[in-house]
Amino acid sequence: MHLVLLRFSDNKSEAGRFMEGHKQWLERGFDEGVFLVSGSIQPKQGGAxxxxxxxxxxxxxxxxxxxxxxxxxxxxxxxxxSPSKTDERLAFLLS
Structure with a gap:
C-alpha cells in the first residue's frame, strides 16, 4: 500500500490549466483498481x-x-x- 502526497509548488497558479487532465488521470487510476481514496490536503495544500x-x-x-x-x-x-492490522472492512489491504 502506498500513500501519495501531491503538495502544491510555487507553480500552483497553473493548476486550472491542467485540472481536466489531472481529473482524467485520477479517474484512470480508480478505473484500473490502483487508487482506493483521493482527497485534498487541508487547508488547500494539495492532494493525497x-x-x-x-x-x-x-x-x-x-x-x-x-x-x-x-x-x-x-x-x-x-x-x-506495510499494514499489519486493519479494521475487518479493510482486511484486503493485508494481502
Missing part, C-alpha cells in the same frame, strides 16, 4: 491518494504521468506502508 496492489516502480511511473506532476504544479512524495 491511497494506492494499493501496485509496485513502487509502477506507481512512480503512474504518478509521473499526472499532468500536475509533469507540469510542476505539485511535488510528489510516495510513502510505502
Amino acid at each position: 491518494i491511497l494506492a494499493h496492489n501496485v509496485s513502487l516502480d509502477d506507481l512512480q511511473q503512474r504518478v509521473s504521468e499526472d499532468p500536475f506532476v509533469a507540469e510542476g504544479v505539485v511535488s510528489e512524495e510516495i510513502i510505502e506502508v
Whole structure:
C-alpha cells in the first residue's frame, strides 16, 4: 500500500490549466483498481491518494504521468506502508 502526497509548488497558479487532465488521470487510476481514496490536503495544500496492489516502480511511473506532476504544479512524495492490522472492512489491504 502506498500513500501519495501531491503538495502544491510555487507553480500552483497553473493548476486550472491542467485540472481536466489531472481529473482524467485520477479517474484512470480508480478505473484500473490502483487508487482506493483521493482527497485534498487541508487547508488547500494539495492532494493525497491511497494506492494499493501496485509496485513502487509502477506507481512512480503512474504518478509521473499526472499532468500536475509533469507540469510542476505539485511535488510528489510516495510513502510505502506495510499494514499489519486493519479494521475487518479493510482486511484486503493485508494481502
